[in-house]
Structures are given as C-alpha cells and as structure tokens.
Amino acid sequence: HVYTGVAYYQMGRVKEALQELDRASQLDEKDPLPHFMASIIYNDRLLPALAIESSRRALQLLPNLKSLNQLANDKQGYTNLGQAFSAFGMEEWAQHYAQDSYYPFWAGSHLFLADRYPGFFNKNSELFQGFLADPTTFGSSNRFQTLLPKPINNFSASFRATDIHDTGHGTSPNVQVSGFGNAVVPFAYFADHEQFNLKFRDGPYDQKTTTLAFGIAPRQDFGMFLFADQGHVKSEANAATYALDDNLRSNRADIGLHYKFSPDSQLWFKAGEFSSQDDIKGILNGAPIVSDVKVRQPEWGLRHTFATGNGHEVTWGAEQGQRRTSSDFFDNSLAPLAVFYLNYDYNERSFDAYVSDRWQVRPGFLVQGDLFYQHHRRKATYNDNVIPFPFLSTYSQESHSQTRFNPRLGMAYQFDQGPQVRLAYQRWLRPSLFSSLGPVATAGIPLEDRLVMRGGELDRLRGQLEWEYSNKSFVAAYFDFKKVDNNRFSMTPFALNELESLEKLRPRRFGSLATDDMLEFYNTPEYDGGRIKSGGISVNHLLTDQWGLFGRYVATSSRNTGSTFSGNRVPYLPRNTFALGATWVEPSGWFFIGRMVHRSSRYKDEANMTELVPGWSGAFDLHWQSKDRMWLFRLSADNAFDKNNPTQYTSEINIRF
Secondary structure, rough: OOOHHHHHOOOOOHHHHHHHHHHHHHOOOOOOOOHHHHHHHHOOOOHHHHHHHHHHHHHHHHHHOOOOOOOOOOOOOOOOOOOHHHOOHHHHHHHHHHOOOOOOOOOOHHHHHOOOOOOHHHHHHHHHHHHHHHHOOOOOOOOOOOOOOOEEEEEEEEEEEEEEOOOOEEEEEEEEEEEEOOOOOOEEEEEEEEEEEEEOOOOEEEEEEEEEEEEEEEEEEEEEEEEEEEEEEEEEEOOOOOOEEEEEEEEEEEEEEEEEEEEEEEEEEEEEEEEEEEEEEEEEEOOEEEEEEEEEEEEEEEEEEEEOOOOEEEEEEEEEEEEEEEEEEEEEEOOOOEEEEEEEEEEEEEEEEEEEEEEEEEEEEEEEEEEEEEEEEEEEEEEEEEEEEHOOOEEEEEEEEEEEEEEEEEEOOOOOOOOEEEEEEEEEEOOOOOOOOOOOEEEOOOOOOOOOOOOOOOEEEEEEEEEEOOEEEEEEEEEEEEEEEEEOOOOOEEEEEEEHHHHHOOOOOOHHHOOOOOOOOOOOOOOEEEEEEEEEEEEEOOOOOOEEEEEEEEEEEEEEEOOOOOOOOOOOOOOOEEEEEEEEEEOEEEEEEEEEEOOOOOEEOHHHEEEEEEEEEEEEEEEEEEEOEEEEEEEEEEEOOOOOOOEEEEEEEEEEE
C-alpha cells in the first residue's frame, strides 16, 4: 500500500495516495514510514497542521524504523519530520523533532539541519555531509515532492528587484537547471547562474556566480559528487576620503565519495580547494594605493560511521586544512621618490582526529561522548618596506601553535509525558576549514561557531529544556555559558568585503525568517575574546490550522577578556533581545511570515565606541505560488523601523517547470 500511495501521488491523485498510506498504517501499526510520507504530502500541499499530526505519530514510532534511504531528498531536507513545524515558522519545535529523529546515514537529517543553523561552519558541515549521504539530492523536483526518486528535468528562472532606502537599488536575475535520471545508474545534475546588478550611493556593485554539481551512485554501496562554483565581484566605492575600484575573483571545487560496508556502516571522504584574488586600486586618504590579496585553502576529510547494534553509533575520522593569505599593499603618495610597500603573509594549518559515540541507552535517553585531537599552527610575517630605502624597512612576525585533546560530552533525557532536557559541555579549537565531516552537535546542541574565529578556542556549557506540553504548544528554555579566546594576531590583511550586506538578497524559502538567531552579523566580529552568559525562552504555538505564532526572549551578559579592551562588552550582543512573529499558510498558495525584534543597546566595535541605537526592527515575507507551482511571487521587507540600518524591500518572480 505504501508504494501504491507513492504511485498515486506521483500521478497527482492526492486523495487516493493518502488513503493507501492510511491502509498501510492500519496493516502495520508500528511502521513509521506511512506517517513520514503522509507528512511530506501534507507539507507539499501547504497543510502544515495535518503534517504536524503525521510527524508526531512518525516520531512516536521511530524506534521501529527500518530505513529512510528510499525517500527522495532535496537540498533543504524537506522530507525531515521537522519540516511540518518549520513551515509554520516554529523553529524551536522543528529542531526538536529534527534532533530527536536524527539519523547519521540519512541525507534528510543533515540537509534539514544545514538549513536551520545560522553559522556558516555548522551549515556547510551538515550540507556536505548530506551530499555525501545522498549524492543524487541535487536533482530533486523544484515544484512537488516525489516521495521516492523519480526521473525528472527541472528548469527555473527568477528575477529579483531590491531597493535599500537612501542607500541603493538593483536587480538580480537567476537561471537554474537540474535533474535526476536512473536509466543506467542513478545520477543527478545541477547548474545555477546568478547576477547581482546593484547601484549603491557610493558606487556600483556587480556580482556573477556560477555553481555546478553532479552526483552519481553507480552501485548501491558507492556514490560520489562533484561540486564547483566561481564568483566575480566588481565594485566601486567613492566618498570624501576614498575612491576605490575592487575586483574580486573566487573559485571553489570539491569532490566527495562514500562507500557503504552495510546500510549502517559508511565511509565518507571529501577533498576541496578554495582560492580567491582581490585587487583594489584607487585613492585612499589622498594617496594612490594598490592592494592585492590572494587566498588559497586546500582541505580534506575522512569519516567512518557505524552502528554496533546495541544502541551505539560510533564515528571516527580525521581532517586537515591549510589556509594561506598573502597581501601586498602599495602606497604611492611619494612616488616617484619613494613607494611604501607592505607585505603581509599569513599561514595557518590545522589537523583534527576524532572519535565519537552516540549511545541510545533506551528510547528517550541519549548519551554522547566525543574526543578530538586538535592541532592548529599559525604564523604571520610583516614586511614594511620603503623603496628604494631599505634601511627604513622593518620586519616582524607572530606565531601561535597549540595542540590539545578536546572533549565534548552531552545527554538528552525525555521524561515520560513531560519535558526533554539536553545538557552539553563542549571544548573546541576552530580549525582552518570551511566545514567538517565530524559531528557539529553534541546530543542535539550545535557548536557556537558564530563567535569563534579560525584558531580560536571555545569552552562552553549549555543546558536546555524542551517541552511539547500540548498538541498545539511547545516551549524551550536554556542557559549558556561561553568562554572564547580568539588568539588574534595584531594585524589582518587589507581587504574590502560587502558580501554581508548582500546576504538578504538571496532567495528565501518559506519560513526562513524564523531561522535567524536575531544577531546582526554574518562573519565573526573582531574581538580578542570574552565571557558570555546568556539565557532565553521560546514559545511556539499553533493558533489554528493556518496560523502559527512564535516568541523569543534572550538575556545576555558579556565581558571582553582581551588585554586591550578588557571589561568592554562583546560587539553586537545586546543585553536584552525580544522577538514576536506570526505565520499564515493558505493551501491555495499563499504564505506570510512577519517578525518584530527589539534589541537593547549594543556596540558595533570592540572598543565600544560605536553604539547601536536600541529599538525595533521588522521583517516580513509574502509568497504566492500557482496551483501547479509553475509561478511563484515574493514580496519582502527587512530592517523596517530599524534606526541603525536602512529598510530594504525586495520583489521576486519565479517560473519553474
């Protein structure tokens, strides 16, 4: 009956598909698979309240699960049980279900969590782990879920227009093709090209990005993927003290392989390299300058995960990364008499080896213990030259090396008909890697990757309570203590980076506003280190079958522990943050989510010289898609009522077939 239901759904006969899945669940009351599939169908039809009921039943039956590998995955992990709650913007509830149903051999677990985590290290780690678990996920349908893999070819094109109040405006066209086939062997392909054509008040900004991916599974026990992207940014920045032209090129390529000794014993390998070159020319403070910054970063990782059959899932692996940044800066203010030339060379290398054991002691009780051997070495050299006067030149260097064993310990305990408690202790030395194949969460608590720089150290204790106290309500509360030492050097390369301000222009899925952690930065802020204490509470409530509500409050105390600004507050961390949001879903194709955030006073810099004004900031997304999913329209606003950032409005049209 399950596969008959799949066939009906792929033919568009939704009612018959759900009837067959219901019959399957009656014939085998312990099988969670029919409920998994029903949840996917209800989500696909914008009926999240019914999807939640099916997800809840599937989670209750999860200990009887045989395999989820037959389900079709997409790049967002749409088939995950947490998707039903995410569609309503109830992210804490969604992550509760995603972590409780986490299965390391299933791509749907990794890909869904990648879409939840706000930090790039955790996000990229889960994303690549998902691609390794299922290399054919690139080719999923761009309109309807197929439940099981089905040959398909997709095309989509979109056009976005944005206006940033009194700052800039522009457009962004995008074209994407993808597909899946299995006539000979299962394979998938993906190609995407996107352009940003923006005009800011101080100059134009043009970006082109091309992404290619290919995955193949020639045998049931072997699969591989290839991933590559290329970016080119040209921009101008003009003001009273500078007039600069920036030309940035970047390239990345990755290959991943997996081998299955058995369904619950898999070996993964990934290798890749990133490179970029940033050329800047112009006038800075009246002086003609030229800057060239080159970055090269190769990395590799190996992981083996296996289940022992007595509740243990053991993972071991190793990974290494090396990053070299070379910066040349020329000041021609006295040319031709003299040229000031600053050369900065920054080398960092890391090697990690680890073993992890996730032990399901019994249903509702999980214990996890990890031990990482971590080595990180950095060296920076500075050459300050005056050409042609070598006697005026200076040379200096800094270095830092550390080797240590870092443990992570955690547990998750579910009280009968009551709350669940998670507790984790994490010690982490952030490696010179874009991502990791190792575990990035401890008993369902992800690493704090947003406040720790490469080579920085984290010492953390976090406890949280999660309680689904009714079929319509969920509450989560936590305390979090972090000690961060970023082990900073005295100088960083000269570079311009506007990518943070463009992040909101990316396409957004339904409910993505609710995944934001309410912090106002994307890259780790510059600070030496600090002690950060925080506590928070979140409430998710299903008001009706079409309305969902969420609220959050976070209290934070931070103190800089560096030598220069000791006692100052850590940048961007307000003492009090409060958020309220609502989501409305209409099965005919409408979707709305709105959120208001209030932040108390905080500082933009480590010196605490630039204070950000306390107040509200609002955002909303309004989507409509046609019944056949061919057309999708979106209107959104960000930073509404914000006293520190200009309001940004975006409109978008998509065609998909």
